[in-house]
Structure formats: structure tokens, C-alpha cells
Amino acid sequence: MVGRALLAVVAAATLAGAAAGPAAAAAGRAPSAFDSAAARYDVPRDLLLSLGWAQSRLDQGAVGRGGDCGVMQLSVGRTLPVAEALTGLSRGDLCGSEAANVAGAAAVLRFYSDRDGLSSAARSDVNRWYGPVARFAGPVDDSIARLFADTVYDQLAAGFAGPARVAARPVAPERGRFEDVPAWGTASERSPDHPPAVWAPAHKDNYEVANREKSGPIDFVVIHVTQGSYAGTIAWFKNPESEVSAHYTFRSSDGAVTQSVREKDIGWHAANKDYNARSIGIEHEGFIENPAWFTDAMYRSSAALTRILTREYGIPRDRKHIIGHGEVPTADHTDPGPYWNWTYYLELVNGNFLKGTGIVDTPTGRLNVRGGPGTGSPVVGSVADGTKVTIFCQRAGSKVTGTFGTSTVWNRIGMDRWVSSTYLRTSQPGFIPRVPRC
Structure with a gap:
């Protein structure tokens, strides 16, 4: 204050x-x-x-x-x-x-x-x-x-x-x-449960040391969105006034992760005592109203952890057991919100690391790469004709007429790197089956 x-x-x-x-x-x-x-x-x-x-x-x-x-x-x-x-x-x-x-x-x-x-x-x-x-x-x-x-x-x-x-x-x-002060993660203690994670324990007043004989087994993974920054969320869990914590927090830009509560203990993340006791809470940096935070790197890192958790605790890999905060009974939150791609996330959790491929086909020799899915977005680079690119996900953007007709479909080929589908030779024009929507 x-x-x-x-x-x-x-x-x-x-x-x-x-x-x-x-x-x-x-x-x-x-x-x-x-x-x-x-x-x-x-x-x-x-x-x-x-x-x-x-x-x-x-x-x-x-x-x-x-x-x-x-x-x-x-x-x-x-x-x-x-x-x-x-x-x-x-x-x-x-x-x-x-x-x-x-x-x-x-x-x-x-x-x-x-x-x-x-x-x-x-x-x-x-x-x-x-x-x-x-x-x-x-x-x-x-x-x-x-x-x-x-x-x-x-x-x-x-x-x-x-x-x-x-x-x-x-x-x-x-x-x-x-x-x-060492840069985050360079000299930090590593997670005792998940080695890729930095260990930054929540304040002792923000979680409960569990007696698993009384609290029962872990049956759920609960997905959250932080409504704030990665650093701010970790600090919030360390603040005794917050009275909240989650087990893990993922960063948007690169999928880096920090653990704040041991898996064996009870994080206060779901606003429901029973669900807290029976779940692992995973936070994701961002805001529910803005899908730009939900990067492929974060989806993949988080899904890799959830895949491990479901194997470790015998949790079914389905939407009845991998749920959003807003699906917890009595919850007063709506995260992860309407832009969280549950289909893609569950595919990743189940080991289907979906991507598409395409070959650049442009009469000008090089294809502009833009910072967003539209011709109004700034040019951030280019790729040569004949280059094979990976399509991480697709979304609708501005209409473009190119080598393969006219389309509003844009392909994300990297972090904030987009090209129109009309200049990529793919398995089929437009949206590609089983390539996730961005």
C-alpha cells in the first residue's frame, strides 16, 4: 500500500x-x-x-x-x-x-x-x-x-x-x-515436482499442507488465466494478503513455468474447498478477453505438464477432468474464457502435436510475412518462393487474392508471423483439417 x-x-x-x-x-x-x-x-x-x-x-x-x-x-x-x-x-x-x-x-x-x-x-x-x-x-x-x-x-x-x-x-x-540478483531461472532452485519449472513457493498462508489420507486423491486439473503478468502472478502468490495460490504458472511469450505449491499440497485456486483438495491448478499468463496471450509455446508447455500430471495421478484426459476455473461448482470466475482453445489443448495433452506444412508459391520470388493476420498488419520479414514452412494454427483475417485464389484464411508460421493461405501450397485450400484455429 x-x-x-x-x-x-x-x-x-x-x-x-x-x-x-x-x-x-x-x-x-x-x-x-x-x-x-x-x-x-x-x-x-x-x-x-x-x-x-x-x-x-x-x-x-x-x-x-x-x-x-x-x-x-x-x-x-x-x-x-x-x-x-x-x-x-x-x-x-x-x-x-x-x-x-x-x-x-x-x-x-x-x-x-x-x-x-x-x-x-x-x-x-x-x-x-x-x-x-x-x-x-x-x-x-x-x-x-x-x-x-x-x-x-x-x-x-x-x-x-x-x-x-x-x-x-x-x-x-x-x-x-x-x-x-540472478536472472529468473538461471540460479533459481528448480521445481521439486517438475524439473523445467522454477521453484518460487507461495506464502505459507496462501495454501494448505495436505494430508492426502484425509483430502483424498487428485482427480482434476483446473485451467486458469492470470488476469495479469507472469511476474505479478508469482508475486501475488507470495503476498500473504492475497490468500490465493496455484501450483503452476506459465508465461505467454515462451512457455516458461514457475511452481508455487507442491503437487502434494493444496493450492487455493478454485474457490471451492473440495475441488482445491482434489486438483492441480495451472495458471496461464494473460487476460481472458485477449486471445493474443494464448501462444503456441504456452499451450504446448502447459499441455506437456498436464500430460505428465494425468499419467502420474491417473486422471482421465478428457473435459470432465481437465476443466476451466469457470466450470468449478460455485466458482465466481469465468477463466480461461471463450478464446481458450480447448480442442487444441486436449489434442496436445493426448499426444497429438498437430501442425500443418505448406510450400511458398509466389510470382514475386519472396512472400511478405506480416505481424498479424491481415494486409493492414506491418511487414515483419519475408520468405523465399519454394520455402517449406510450418503452419502452427490458422485464423480468418483480411481477404487476399493470390496464387491459389481468394481467401480470408491466414496461417501463423511463427511467433507473430503470418502469411495468407493463398500463397501456400498445402494439402487443401483454406482451413486445413486438424490444424488448430488460433
């Missing part, structure tokens, strides 16, 4: 460019909201965008755990009160307007940078903002603060395309005191 003394300091702070007034809440979609906030608070625009991408995939409608809100996921217990004091805007404005939400986050980052003593010249160097970004994660372990900040900088280095585009570039963040 933000103390009164800190709020008093925040309220008195005078940032260059002045506190954001009503103009900061003016209507505007990315990148205009980010341009305005970056200029007002002298924060690197692409850093703001990378933070917003890591927090919400630039989705102003994202509502996180405990009411965290907007593109930047301003937190009720941390950044939102600071943003209110700095900008003079109400909580409703900061959560309801993208421009205000981004401005509020920029104000908070600038406040943190001033506390770190960053000069005007230093503020122009994106690598000098590591400390303020780590502090944006809130009062968490240094290891989780580093995980949070590294996620933002890794995304900045990789670049991305969406509501706004950030080009890939080399980064060399100045981590300061976090330099001596």
Missing part, C-alpha cells in the same frame, strides 16, 4: 512539463497516447510502449487482479494512488481513458526516476530506466522485480507489432543493485 507520507511527497512533486491536466485524458489511441505522455513526462516512448505491452498487450480494456486497470495496469495498492496524486486525475479517469492511463504510468515512472536522480541527459537513454521499471512492479522480492523489468527490456529488444509498433533494437539496461 502507498503510505500517507509518500503521497504527500508525490503531491508536492514538480515534474518537468507540469502535472498532467485534463488534456492528458483526451481521446487518443496508441501511439498518440504514448507520444503525448512521453513528451509530457520526458519518459522514452518505446519504453512506455514496452511496459504497456508486457502488462496488457496494449489493451485499455484489460482488468487485472484486484482491479488493476488499463493499458498500463495501474495498481490499486501501488501505482494508481501515486498516479492520482501526480496528475490530479480521478481514479475513474485514470482507469477509463487510455490517454490518462498512459499519462499516469509515465508520471509514476518519472517520479521514480527523479528519486533515483536521473538527469535530463540520462532520461534520454532508455537503458537508464531499469530501476524505475523494476520499482513499478511494486513491493516484491528483488528476484521478481528483476523478472518484471527484464521482461520489459526483453520485449523492447525483440520489438513487437500491434496497436503500435516498436522496432527491435539492442538494449543494455543498467540494472544497478539488481545486477547482483
Whole structure:
């Protein structure tokens, strides 16, 4: 929580460019909201965008755990009160307007940078903002603060395309005191149950040590979506005020996994005492309203674990025993929501690692690869005529006329890499049987 003394300091702070007034809440979609906030608070625009991408995939409608809100996921217990004091805007404005939400986050980052003593010249160097970004994660372990900040900088280095585009570039963040904190997973204790996972135990008040003779066998796997970031979820399970935990959490970008509760013990994830006692809870980074979080890497890593769990505990590999949080009796949640691909997930759990293949056939010699399933998405690369590509999944997008006629079907051939089906020679035109829908 933000103390009164800190709020008093925040309220008195005078940032260059002045506190954001009503103009900061003016209507505007990315990148205009980010341009305005970056200029007002002298924060690197692409850093703001990378933070917003890591927090919400630039989705102003994202509502996180405990009411965290907007593109930047301003937190009720941390950044939102600071943003209110700095900008003079109400909580409703900061959560309801993208421009205000981004401005509020920029104000908070600038406040943190001033506390770190960053000069005007230093503020122009994106690598000098590591400390303020780590502090944006809130009062968490240094290891989780580093995980949070590294996620933002890794995304900045990789670049991305969406509501706004950030080009890939080399980064060399100045981590300061976090330099001596090992990167997540490099020196961390490994999971005692699932070796690929990092072991980061939940607070002892957030789960129950089980007596399996009393609690009975494990009969279910319960699938969740975090409504927040990977780092934030792990930190939430470590916070004794949360009174929640799940056994495992998977990261969207690469399928990395952290274990927070031993399988033999009872995680508090399903809001149903009986189901908690008889299940393994698996969280997946993202928001139920945005399918962009549900990557092939995360599906495959999670399904590999569920396949192991079902074998270990004799759980049938069907939808009666591998269920969503929203299917638990008395549950007040709806995750994993309408965009979770149950058909694909169960196929993976059952060992059917489905993919398709196609041969590029284009008269121009090279086929543009786009960042999304449509001609309006930015070009992120190209593939040569005659190249054999793997089709991970398919979805409908903009209509294209090409070598094989006219179609709205687009094929994902890599992470955020899409080509029209009209330029791929496949087993059949359009949607391919048993290749999953994205």
C-alpha cells in the first residue's frame, strides 16, 4: 500500500512539463497516447510502449487482479494512488481513458526516476530506466522485480507489432543493485515436482499442507488465466494478503513455468474447498478477453505438464477432468474464457502435436510475412518462393487474392508471423483439417 507520507511527497512533486491536466485524458489511441505522455513526462516512448505491452498487450480494456486497470495496469495498492496524486486525475479517469492511463504510468515512472536522480541527459537513454521499471512492479522480492523489468527490456529488444509498433533494437539496461540478483531461472532452485519449472513457493498462508489420507486423491486439473503478468502472478502468490495460490504458472511469450505449491499440497485456486483438495491448478499468463496471450509455446508447455500430471495421478484426459476455473461448482470466475482453445489443448495433452506444412508459391520470388493476420498488419520479414514452412494454427483475417485464389484464411508460421493461405501450397485450400484455429 502507498503510505500517507509518500503521497504527500508525490503531491508536492514538480515534474518537468507540469502535472498532467485534463488534456492528458483526451481521446487518443496508441501511439498518440504514448507520444503525448512521453513528451509530457520526458519518459522514452518505446519504453512506455514496452511496459504497456508486457502488462496488457496494449489493451485499455484489460482488468487485472484486484482491479488493476488499463493499458498500463495501474495498481490499486501501488501505482494508481501515486498516479492520482501526480496528475490530479480521478481514479475513474485514470482507469477509463487510455490517454490518462498512459499519462499516469509515465508520471509514476518519472517520479521514480527523479528519486533515483536521473538527469535530463540520462532520461534520454532508455537503458537508464531499469530501476524505475523494476520499482513499478511494486513491493516484491528483488528476484521478481528483476523478472518484471527484464521482461520489459526483453520485449523492447525483440520489438513487437500491434496497436503500435516498436522496432527491435539492442538494449543494455543498467540494472544497478539488481545486477547482483540472478536472472529468473538461471540460479533459481528448480521445481521439486517438475524439473523445467522454477521453484518460487507461495506464502505459507496462501495454501494448505495436505494430508492426502484425509483430502483424498487428485482427480482434476483446473485451467486458469492470470488476469495479469507472469511476474505479478508469482508475486501475488507470495503476498500473504492475497490468500490465493496455484501450483503452476506459465508465461505467454515462451512457455516458461514457475511452481508455487507442491503437487502434494493444496493450492487455493478454485474457490471451492473440495475441488482445491482434489486438483492441480495451472495458471496461464494473460487476460481472458485477449486471445493474443494464448501462444503456441504456452499451450504446448502447459499441455506437456498436464500430460505428465494425468499419467502420474491417473486422471482421465478428457473435459470432465481437465476443466476451466469457470466450470468449478460455485466458482465466481469465468477463466480461461471463450478464446481458450480447448480442442487444441486436449489434442496436445493426448499426444497429438498437430501442425500443418505448406510450400511458398509466389510470382514475386519472396512472400511478405506480416505481424498479424491481415494486409493492414506491418511487414515483419519475408520468405523465399519454394520455402517449406510450418503452419502452427490458422485464423480468418483480411481477404487476399493470390496464387491459389481468394481467401480470408491466414496461417501463423511463427511467433507473430503470418502469411495468407493463398500463397501456400498445402494439402487443401483454406482451413486445413486438424490444424488448430488460433
